[in-house]
Amino acid sequence: xxxxxxxxxxxxxxxxxxxxxxxxxxxxxxxxxxxxxxxxxxxxxxxxxxxxxxxxxxxxxxxxxxxxxxxxxxxxxxxxxxxxxxxxxxxxxxxxxxxxxxxxxxxxxxxxxxxxxxxxxxxxxxxxxxxxxxxxxxxxxxxxxxxxxxxxxxxxxxxxxxxxxxxxxxxxxxxxxxxxxxxxxxxxxxxxxxxxxxxxxxxxxxxxxxxxxxxxxxxxxxxxxxxxxxxxxxxxxxxxxxxxxxxxxxxxxxxxxxxxxxxxxxxxxxxxxxxxxxxxxxxxxxxxxxxxxxxxxxxxxxxxxxxxxxxxxxxxxxxxxxxxxxxxxxxxxxxxx
Amino acid sequence: xxxxxxxxxxxxxxxxxxxxxxxxxxxxxxxxxxxxxxxxxxxxxxxxxxxxxxxxxxxxxxxxxxxxxxxxxxxxxxxxxxxxxxxxxxxxxxxxxxxxxxxxxxxxxxxxxxxxxxxxxxxxxxxxxxxxxxxxxxxxxxxxxxxxxxxxxxxxxxxxxxxxxxxxxxxxxxxxxxxxxxxxxxxxxxxxxxxx
Numbered sequence: 001x002x003x004x005x006x007x008x009x010x011x012x013x014x015x016x017x018x019x020x021x022x023x024x025x026x027x028x029x030x031x032x033x034x035x036x037x038x039x040x041x042x043x044x045x046x047x048x049x050x051x052x053x054x055x056x057x058x059x060x061x062x063x064x065x066x067x068x069x070x071x072x073x074x075x076x077x078x079x080x081x082x083x084x085x086x087x088x089x090x091x092x093x094x095x096x097x098x099x100x101x102x103x104x105x106x107x108x109x110x111x112x113x114x115x116x117x118x119x120x121x122x123x124x125x126x127x128x129x130x131x132x133x134x135x136x137x138x139x140x141x142x143x144x145x146x147x148x149x150x151x152x153x154x155x156x157x158x159x160x161x162x163x164x165x166x167x168x169x170x171x172x173x174x175x176x177x178x179x180x181x182x183x184x185x186x187x188x189x190x191x192x193x194x195x196x197x198x199x200x201x202x203x204x205x206x207x208x209x210x211x212x213x214x215x216x217x218x219x220x221x222x223x224x225x226x227x228x229x230x231x232x233x234x235x236x237x238x239x240x241x242x243x244x245x246x247x248x249x250x251x252x253x254x255x256x257x258x259x260x261x262x263x264x265x266x267x268x269x270x271x272x273x274x275x276x277x278x279x280x281x282x283x284x285x286x287x288x289x290x291x292x293x294x295x296x297x298x299x300x301x302x303x304x305x306x307x308x309x310x311x312x313x314x315x316x317x318x319x320x321x322x323x324x325x326x327x328x329x330x331x332x333x334x335x336x337x
Numbered sequence: 338x339x340x341x342x343x344x345x346x347x348x349x350x351x352x353x354x355x356x357x358x359x360x361x362x363x364x365x366x367x368x369x370x371x372x373x374x375x376x377x378x379x380x381x382x383x384x385x386x387x388x389x390x391x392x393x394x395x396x397x398x399x400x401x402x403x404x405x406x407x408x409x410x411x412x413x414x415x416x417x418x419x420x421x422x423x424x425x426x427x428x429x430x431x432x433x434x435x436x437x438x439x440x441x442x443x444x445x446x447x448x449x450x451x452x453x454x455x456x457x458x459x460x461x462x463x464x465x466x467x468x469x470x471x472x473x474x475x476x477x478x479x480x481x482x483x484x485x486x487x488x489x490x491x492x493x494x495x496x497x498x499x500x501x502x503x504x505x506x507x508x509x510x511x512x513x514x515x516x517x518x519x520x521x522x523x524x525x526x527x528x529x530x531x532x533x
Contacts, residue, residue: 040394042398043393043394043398044390044393044394045393046393046396046397046398046399046400047398047399048398048400048402296387296390296391297387300387301386
């Protein structure tokens with residue numbers, strides 16, 4: 001497979017096939033993430049969750065999707081029409097673009113990727129921060145004070161937590177010495193008799209904690225879902241959206257969840273390496289467990305107040321991330337000279 | 338003391354500052370003394386929360402899957418009405434209209450007719466020629482059941498009374514005379530045999 005990537009025509013053929021497949025796989029995964037979330041939240045609240053449409057309610061998202069797709073494509077009259085339509089498109093495009101650089105181990109020596117670039121992680125961050133524009137423009141174009149407030153909150157929140165999110169991964173890069181995601185997965189150690197890949201969380205546990213908190217905030221998920229706080233903002237930037245445009249925001253949110261979970265699996269849990277488990281299954285297991293962590297957090301913690309959110313971001317996570325970088329640097333210099 | 342209180346009253350004689358029944362901190366739990374939150378305690382609290390929800394995650398659901406499982410009704414549950422018959426098949430209702438009189442919303446219509454030897458419907462002098470209940474108006478208070486001197490009308494356990502038109506909610510005598518669910522019938526029979 002790697003030979004095919006080296007061939008110019010083979011490269012393009014494989015990339016086009018991969019992109020098409022990815023679209024279906026990721027869309028299906030998103031639908032079942034929604035199902036998984038609803039069922040898991042249901043069980044946390046001691047109810048079964050959706051279980052009517054199809055076996056175990058597995059067709060629920062298909063039913064919901066059809067219902068939403070057939071709704072009237074409605075644009076309120078006093079909105080900025082073009083921006084109103086473009087904003088959800090930006091959200092979905094940004095969410096999908098991240099998957100261009102995320103590699104997936106299919107089998108023992110077969111890996112798949114669309115773009116294998118040496119600044120992979122930076123690109124993921126760059127694309128995920130495009131989400132700010134989607135939410136801000138959506139909030140502004142809705143011409144609705146609640147939407148605007150939601151958009152502003154989102155902008156402030158995403159900018160605040162992006163810093164901590166980026167810094168939380170810096171120790172990993174320092175240890176591995178590469179920003180290429182495949183290199184991070186393939187990072188091997190020789191500890192006494194053991195030689196092979198290790199989950200990097202063993203070396204950067206604090207980085208993982210910061211990453212998870214910042215990632216939850218970055219994807220606007222509970223308990224950091226202030227931009228769409230129902231009680232105060234009636235749904236924030238989503239207030240005026242319905243039908244397919246709402247689906248696009250929704251899709252982007254869950255896609256971002258999967259993206260940051262996949263990134264966490266790659267960066268902190270050795271990606272597709274898990275003892276004797278086949279790589280693709282190992283990778284999926286790790287992503288599902290991380291998604292469960294997300295849902296578990298949502299089912300447990302109440303939403304933060306806005307000033308608490310800012311305090312946590314700037315006064316706790318950011319200093320902690322910087323100290324983490326410095327301490328890792330000192331230890332690296334001490335051990336490797 | 339009396340003078341003091343009088344001076345506080347306004348023109349209408351009401352006290353300016355009525356004495357509150359409760360002090361500002363009465364009934365509140367005492368504040369813990371000297372206990373300050375620490376990072377460890379806060380993280381511990383978060384962990385407790387996570388542990389609780391994970392524990393609940395693995396416990397069985399407490400909800401009922403409604404159309405398949407239904408919660409049990411009380412014996413005295415007041416659902417849809419039934420008109421009862423005697424064991425020999427005669428209707429209990431004697432057309433006295435006491436149920437219609439007792440009904441707070443006036444949803445019962447009874448038109449009585451005389452029993453004759455050729456056409457004997459009930460044991461008494463009269464019977465209900467028409468007996469209609471407007472279920473859209475009925476508030477299921479059970480006063481009709483209380484008012485009935487011959488225990489002809491009872492409220493059964495059924496509560497799923499949805500239908501597709503308003504007309505169908507006017508239950509006629511024919512519908513009301515449908516046999517009671519067997520368990521309710523058995524309960525009423527047992528009650529009858531009890532000495533009063």
